[in-house]
Amino acid sequence: MSQLELATEAGTTPRHLSFIETGRSRPGANLVIRLASALDVPIRERNALLAAAGLPPAYPSLALDDEAMKPVRSVLDRLLRTHEPYPAWVGTRGFRFLAANETAEALFPGLMALTPEAIVDLWFGPGPFRDLVENWQDVVWAGVASLRREVARANDDALAQLLRRAEGHAKTIPPPDPKARPELPVVCPRLIVGDRRVRTISTVVRFDTAIEVTASELRVELMFPADDESDAFFRERRAVAADR
Numbered sequence: 001m002s003q004l005e006l007a008t009e010a011g012t013t014p015r016h017l018s019f020i021e022t023g024r025s026r027p028g029a030n031l032v033i034r035l036a037s038a039l040d041v042p043i044r045e046r047n048a049l050l051a052a053a054g055l056p057p058a059y060p061s062l063a064l065d066d067e068a069m070k071p072v073r074s075v076l077d078r079l080l081r082t083h084e085p086y087p088a089w090v091g092t093r094g095f096r097f098l099a100a101n102e103t104a105e106a107l108f109p110g111l112m113a114l115t116p117e118a119i120v121d122l123w124f125g126p127g128p129f130r131d132l133v134e135n136w137q138d139v140v141w142a143g144v145a146s147l148r149r150e151v152a153r154a155n156d157d158a159l160a161q162l163l164r165r166a167e168g169h170a171k172t173i174p175p176p177d178p179k180a181r182p183e184l185p186v187v188c189p190r191l192i193v194g195d196r197r198v199r200t201i202s203t204v205v206r207f208d209t210a211i212e213v214t215a216s217e218l219r220v221e222l223m224f225p226a227d228d229e230s231d232a233f234f235r236e237r238r239a240v241a242a243d244r
Contacts, residue, residue: 001039009038029055043216044093045155061213064098072207072215079205079220085238087223092214093150094159095119103238104223107191120162124169134190134197135183138176140169142187184226198233199226 001009007017011034019025027035032053036046047057062069080088080101087104091097095116105111108129114122122129123143130136144166151163183190184201191198202223210216225231 006035006038010034027053029053029058033058040153042154043210044213045153047213048155059211059213059216062215064214069212069214072218076218076220079222083222085234086225087234089221091219091221093154093156093217095123095162098218103234106237116158116162117165120165121169124166132189132191132193134192135187137173138187139189140173141175144170188223188226193233196229196233198230200224200230201226 003014003017003021007014010017010031012031016025020027020031029050032049032055033046036049041049043059044061047059047061050057064073076090076099080090080099084101085103087107088101089097089104089111090099097112097114097119100108100112111119121127124140133139144163147159147163147166151160184199186201188200188202191200200223202221205220205222207215207218210218225234
């Protein structure tokens with residue numbers, strides 16, 4: 001954005017914005033928040049901008065088990081439970097998984113206990129995940145692109161280190177052919193489980209109107225079957241688990 005575009009979007013003047021950039025003027029909290037909104041700065045980084053201006057944080061940061069977060073936990077629990085027999089995970093910034101439903105845990109056991117670094121190695125490096133995912137090359141590069149977008153929005157050294165770790169794995173993998181006709185309009189794993197080919201399609205649920213740090217960073221990934229055969233696979237696995 002040009003200085004004029006940013007000033008217009010934030011409801012100030014280019015002259016005042018220039019004074020802020022050069023340190024000749026200190027912004028008030030309202031202007032800092034308007035600038036952050038115009039630049040699509042995440043909630044956590046908005047508090048950091050306020051601190052840099054010598055101002056108190058405007059957005060609370062609560063633990064997920066805080067009483068005030070009870071409605072959020074209720075939504076998360078319901079999403080996980082009602083999404084059965086399909087996999088669902090609750091995660092947050094930096095490849096940290098907080099919860100999963102029974103189907104997700106059965107498909108990728110032990111994921112909740114892994115560190116972010118171990119998850120990056122599992123997802124982007126050689127090993128059991130690579131052997132499970134038929135279109136691993138496409139999934140890896142889509143994951144790198146997603147992580148790059150997240151790093152670009154957040155001033156987070158730990159997240160940037162995870163990106164470098166993922167890129168270190170990906171650099172040995174040829175990028176997908178841009179001329180290839182995609183099987184689906186989104187990149188999602190095609191799993192090979194035994195003699196079954198399971199095609200999936202996923203979507204992510206976020207609290208886009210969050211005004212609190214923890215809620216703003218939560219994401220629920222919901223995996224769906226992409227065809228009838230894959231739907232039958234998940235339902236059969238659920239039925240077997242229920243009989244045990």
